[in-house]
Amino acid sequence: MPNQKYRRILSYMGLLSLAIGVILLTPLLVFLFTPLAWRDAGPFLSTGIGSILAGWSLWRILPGPDNDSLPSQEAAVIMSVGWLLAMVLGGLPFMLGGQLLWLDSLYEAMSGWTGTGLTMFAQVEGIPLIYLLWRSIMEYLGSAGFAVLMLSAVIGPQAIGLYQAEARSDHLVPSILDTTRLFMKMYGLYLLIGTGLYKLVGMSLFDSINHAMAALSAGGFSTHTQSIGYFDKVSVELVTALLMLLGSSNFAIHYAFYRKRGWRALRDSEISALLILLGLFIPLTYLGIRVLYGNSPHTLRIAAFQAISASTTTGFGTVGLSHWSDLSLFALTLLMIAGGGTGGTAGGIKLSRLVALWQAAVWTVRHRLYPERVVLRHAVYRQGELESLSDKELLDVAVIIFLYVLTFLAGTTIFMLHGVPLAQAGVEFASALSTVGLSVGITGPQMAPTLKVTQIAGMWLGRLEFVAVIVALSRLRRG
Numbered sequence: 043m044p045n046q047k048y049r050r051i052l053s054y055m056g057l058l059s060l061a062i063g064v065i066l067l068t069p070l071l072v073f074l075f076t077p078l079a080w081r082d083a084g085p086f087l088s089t090g091i092g093s094i095l096a097g098w099s100l101w102r103i104l105p106g107p108d109n110d111s112l113p114s115q116e117a118a119v120i121m122s123v124g125w126l127l128a129m130v131l132g133g134l135p136f137m138l139g140g141q142l143l144w145l146d147s148l149y150e151a152m153s154g155w156t157g158t159g160l161t162m163f164a165q166v167e168g169i170p171l172i173y174l175l176w177r178s179i180m181e182y183l184g185s186a187g188f189a190v191l192m193l194s195a196v197i198g199p200q201a202i203g204l205y206q207a208e209a210r211s212d213h214l215v216p217s218i219l220d221t222t223r224l225f226m227k228m229y230g231l232y233l234l235i236g237t238g239l240y241k242l243v244g245m246s247l248f249d250s251i252n253h254a255m256a257a258l259s260a261g262g263f264s265t266h267t268q269s270i271g272y273f274d275k276v277s278v279e280l281v282t283a284l285l286m287l288l289g290s291s292n293f294a295i296h297y298a299f300y301r302k303r304g305w306r307a308l309r310d311s312e313i314s315a316l317l318i319l320l321g322l323f324i325p326l327t328y329l330g331i332r333v334l335y336g337n338s339p340h341t342l343r344i345a346a347f348q349a350i351s352a353s354t355t356t357g358f359g360t361v362g363l364s365h366w367s368d369l370s371l372f373a374l375t376l377l378m379i380a381g382g383g384t385g386g387t388a389g390g391i392k393l394s395r396l397v398a399l400w401q402a403a404v405w406t407v408r409h410r411l412y413p414e415r416v417v418l419r420h421a422v423y424r425q426g427e428l429e430s431l432s433d434k435e436l437l438d439v440a441v442i443i444f445l446y447v448l449t450f451l452a453g454t455t456i457f458m459l460h461g462v463p464l465a466q467a468g469v470e471f472a473s474a475l476s477t478v479g480l481s482v483g484i485t486g487p488q489m490a491p492t493l494k495v496t497q498i499a500g501m502w503l504g505r506l507e508f509v510a511v512i513v514a515l516s517r518l519r520r521g
Contacts, residue, residue, distance in 0.1 A: 056100025059096055059127060060097030060101060061097070062127070062128055063089075063090045063092070066089050066132075067091075070086060071175075076171050084139075085136075086172065093131050121506060121510050122506060122511050125502055128151070128155045128184070131151075132152075135173070135176060139170075141169065145494055150163075151180065152501050153479070154176075154184060155180050156184060156501045157261040159262025159477075160479050165267040166264070166267050167266065175248075175251075225293055228293060232285070236281070239284075244273075245278070249266075253265070254285060257289060258288065259289060260289055260355045260357075260382065260389065261479065262358050262478070264358065269359040270282055271359060276343070283350050286351060289354070289388075290382030290383055290388035292383035292384050292425075294385045295307055295308065295312070311423050311424065312394050319353060319377065323353075324349045327370050328342055329369065330372075331370045333367065334367075345370075349377060353378075353382065355378060355478045356479065358479075364483040368465040371466070374480060375465075375472045378469075378473060379391060380393065381393065391476075401431070402420075402439075445509075446475070446504075449475060450468075450472060454467045454471045466482045470482065471496070471497065474496075475500040475504040
């Protein structure tokens with residue numbers, strides 16, 4: 043009989059299963075766009091109802107949340123195991139519907155829930171629309187942190203451990219519950235706006251909804267094999283770039299802009315870092331691809347879109363990357379590793395951490411230059427205010443970046459051991475680890491099972507940012 047701690051963890055797993063079961067029924071709304079055959083609806087109905095019944099049983103049989111705060115170690119276990127549970131349940135419809143093999147189904151679900159966008163479908167044309175909608179729903183809710191949002195509504199203030207375990211730090215307001223509600227209101231509003239903008243530039247309603255969810259979630263799943271390149275319209279690319287930047291930026295900045303500080307809220311170190319990175323890497327990408335597309339505005343358009351897609355960790359594309367030079371692939375890899383905003387839907391190391399590490403280097407040099415009696419303040423701009431950084435915060439940043447780089451090197455090495463050249467190996471694994479979705483053509487159903495598992499692990503670790511997984515594994519090992 044599991045002890046009280048494990049009973050509570052299993053109880054929360056039941057609640058997550060129940061919630062995922064409800065979400066599994068939402069793709070049935072595809073009947074609004076096309077007739078729905080039983081062979082397509084059946085896998086979602088059976089998996090959804092089964093998840094609901096199993097989850098409800100665990101939730102009722104085992105003790106639910108009590109008034110005690112949820113310890114950080116238990117929260118780490120819940121989040122780490124919860125994402126694996128979501129992967130299994132989310133992948134079942136693909137397998138039961140005969141769309142993908144079992145490992146590819148798990149891969150597709152993990153890619154969806156983590157907002158990655160790498161796919162095991164060689165091409166998406168001809169796939170029943172319900173599966174395309176399901177991929178977009180997973181991205182949209184997964185990138186929003188559906189597990190934290192749902193459990194916060196049930197647990198209340200005790201959910202702070204879950205919030206931190208899922209690598210979320212910025213609060214829109216002091217209350218966790220109110221923060222999650224505000225986030226979803228803004229996120230939902232952006233979805234409506236994005237869908238409307240896509241309709242205005244000529245997309246169908248189905249394409250508009252799917253691409254708005256994928257862009258805002260920094261996901262990148264498309265309803266067309268050629269991704270955004272299928273439309274070949276500047277207006278579509280501009281709307282997509284806007285939504286990618288909006289979704290991947292810190293929602294705390296959005297809230298401060300709307301409710302408190304106006305334009306002053308845009309004075310933020312993450313925004314400055316984003317502008318600097320794009321200012322450096324768009325020209326670098328352009329230099330790397332001009333031999334393919336020539337010195338023209340069209341080449342600059344390609345470079346700008348792909349750089350924004352990589353930086354926001356979205357993964358949409360307007361062209362294939364298989365023939366790109368090592369220089370351009372190196373630029374995209376660095377942008378993917380850097381990632382987007384802390385309180386948004388993007389992956390990667392995150393811009394705030396890079397800013398903190400850069401500032402720590404600057405401060406270290408300045409301390410050597412000034413007399414010891416001079417006191418220097420360690421601070422950065424956040425939402426228009428100058429905020430101090432403690433030594434503990436800087437240590438946490440250094441640990442996360444070290445673990446990220448170590449994992450990136452390990453994953454890239456595994457790809458190289460399978461004969462993948464360095465530049466391509468870096469792109470493929472960085473795309474998984476930073477939950478991006480860009481590929482040079484190596485990722486796909488033909489890929490070796492070892493590489494699929496490597497990328498699944500990379501997506502899982504990258505989404506939870508390592509520490510929660512390490513704590514969870516340590517907690518489970520100790521019992």
